[in-house]
Amino acid sequence: TPFTDAIRTASQAHVKPEGKKFSYGTAGFRMKAELLESVIFRVGLLAAIRSRKLGGKTIGVMITASHNPPEDNGVKLVDPMGEMLEGSWEKYGTQLANAETEDDLVEAFAQICEEQKINNETAANVVYARDTRPSGPLLVRALESGLSAVGANSVDYNILTTPQLHYIVRCLNSDGLYGTPSEAGYYEKLATAFIKLMENKAALGPVTVDCANGVGGPSLRKLAEYIPKEVLEFNIVNDDVDSPAKLNHQCGADFVKTQQKLPPGLEVTPLGRYASLDGDADRIVYYFTAQDGTFHLLDGDKIASLAASFLGDLAKAAGLGNIKVGVVQTAYANGASTAFIEKSLRLPVSVTATGVKHLHHEAATKYDIGVYFEANGHGTVLFNSNCLYLIQKGHEPKSPAEATALEYLRSLTDLINQAVGDALSDLLFVEVALAHKSWSVNEWSGLYTDLPNRLVRVEVEDRTIFQTTDAERKLISPPGIQELIDACVGKYKQGRSFARASGTEDAVRVYAEAASKGEADILAYKVAEVVA
Template sequence: LQKGPPALSGKTITYGTAGFRANADMLECVMFRVGVVAALRSLQTHKMVGVMVTASHNPAADNGSKIVDQDGGMLVHEWEVFATRLANSTDEADMSSTIDSFYPDFNSQAAGGSATVVLGRDTRVSSPKLAELVKQGILTCGAKVVDLGIVTTPQVHWAVLRANQKGDGQVPPLQGYYEEHAQALKVLLGSKQTNVKFHVDCANGVGAKAVEEMNKTLSEHSIGFSLVPFNVGDGDPELLNEGCGAEHVQKSRKLPSGVPASGGNDKFASFDGDADRVVVWYKKDSNLVLLDGDKIAALFSVYLCHLLDASKLKLSLGIVQTAYANGSSTSFMSSVLAKHKENVTGEVSCVATGVKHLHHQALHYDIGVYFEANGHGTVIFSDSARSKIEERSRGGDAAAQTLHAFASLINPAIGDALSDLLAVMVVLEVEGISLEQWAGYYEDLPSIMTKVLVKDRNAIKTTKDEQRVTEPKELQDAVDAAVSKVEQGRCFVRPSGTEDCVRVYA
């Protein structure tokens, strides 16, 4: 531990849903300690884990890290707490004490155990140096490092998941990621001849490289899908997320920079900087028509209901949202499930803000669909559901075979912009749905998000799903009074997880 950089001075940092994230200049000691945490987690689980060096949709001057757990998902909560404590330890002695109290078996397990960490990074100027510090932390604990270099965040999740499923101690070549998608698309498209093109705003981030490789694989398999990238970085890392990408498009509802000249029927998608979010859009009279994460969830849910109807598999389908989901999307998806209740046991559920809450809830269903409006989400098939689908597929059931291929196309570990976009493309193509028809599924109710600065955000308590204030009661009474005056009105107030303010959605 004496090899690590000096501790943070006068500052604290917290591991949250997005991992550690801050200005790159304050992250040197944090990254070394992230490497230590990842190595210890691998040692404890006897499985590979991963680390991605990225700050996702943040400005280029920021950076951060996400630890990928042994199941390919996000780090479990108790290890998030440990990571925060270790990152804020004041010196080597404090670090050793923190490790001893959290992981008393470290020395005995380290003597006879082995650990491996899969490492990836994005295109930021600071990422090579910070990734090297992560590597030093890993090696300090006697663990091995498999360095993937510049990759998307979902590809690190995929590599960890597939390596541990295979269990031979080897990380599969990244080409396997692209091949999996191509093989699934071939089944889903069947003999259908396609010529589908999407312009992809890569936010000047790692998505550009992934799109290029995906195009090569699609071409090799004669699949008529084409992804035309723009905002690809062009050698200037400072352009990352600057006026472009999924965050910009979804929040501002404005066209990103660098939009190519195109025809009136062209289709567009925007990734975020580390390619774990995607939103779809098209231009209408020079304006942007957004198809956000809620709309993607709606598209997938309708498609899955049709397949479950046809297969008669009697599987449960859960659609998971947060309180930020537009009320129209909730009503639409509830009506879809009601129409298919004979063959689909389904519900729309609401959980607290944060991808980890959505993912955890989605695991309660045979098939769980979750997306945040910002475009981060995926579809999860339980092991039981996969077994039933595979058994029916082997019997020649066409709908079950399609479900099996769709499950193979989607990244089950985490939201993946590339996987999700390909899934959108194939559903639109095989179902014969235009972007305009998809946009017409429902019309968003008008809404606004804002924040109010307060002295103590902890004075406000909410229900578990954050839709109602429990303390102070008077605040919820005032909200209820305001909402009662508006038809289909809805409002919630929740304390911020990162700053002394409350967030208001109405």
């Protein structure tokens, strides 16, 4: 390729740690930041190839390690419509990252270009951003070095949340139809839709947002400037991005979801609304304390239930009774949420494997309005083209009430990030749903009661032998194990349990739920024993 010499020279400044094996996984590459420099340099090469393959469409590169500790970092690619990199291309990321020498690297680069029939004269366009981690600037320089070695045009968007970069990528590839491709364009789009949706709705009182001391803090502060206090007041906490050690430490969505408790130091008023973002602001959970001080979590399943209930009603009110509204969950969704959506809301639920790309794909292809959320708080709502057409012009409202509901739906398609799960967009969406229903957290929480559950991490010799089917709910390998799990589950009322290999850690995860906390705990440990 014309870039052989340039790649070879530039690569010498970003040497691969010898013998280290990298893999582009569910969330891209993620590890200790000091191991990442060569990987990110090579991701620059891949981003350029991907852009050329797609005729010069803009590709995004996000440098973040989400909810992981401050000393970690990571990188992932964003495809033109703001989705995750197409799955079949992940192997190229792995291939480039693992090339041991400069010779291996230029050869791998040439091989991928040949396999994908890349015309290296085609322009390559790449945009990138990073979160607030201290390792970010150095890694950005490695990325820039990779991009320039292969002649890519690039724009640095500096510090953004992950979903903001996804938004910008989508804008840049949508001829101005999705929005203005800038950070300010993002705030304006969300705030305008939000203010419209909150017109004539009673104020809810302030919402407190724990920003995990990550990039969500400064971003939410900027967003809040576009929203008058009378419409919604934000109380922003844990937004110290100048003390790296505080990032994701004893705060944030992952802490609250896994510990099922308040972030230490948070002052709470009973029945107030509290939310926590993760370190790159693509996940959110809500929670509150009752009058008696007990903690109540409103996780991704509760958000999905609220969203499905609100959107299902709105579609009917707009006279769009034939629109198919559905919910996508993973095996980790609480059984009580699935039962609520199917039996009380009478809406279909699909279950997919863990990982946003699986849920996103299912929601986009199966439903007109597809609500998807992982229990951990990552999710969004997708409106397909049929639905967008009906909302925008295809459906003639038959009454003023229908016209109003249609108008709401129109604003919601602007409010809700269509590219990826987005904590800031989800935050505003939840506030709108509660305001429209005139619900307090109590009423929202009371949609259903979570079944007690337990998650256990099991260290095993080789997690790759744990192969699953049926959206990770059943093991097909090692042989005989699933029968043993079934036998355990059968002993517990409302029992359900499954084991799957983690996609992000070297371990197997066991999930169990049952009618009581004690039984859920015992079931989880019994199944963990079977797996170990």
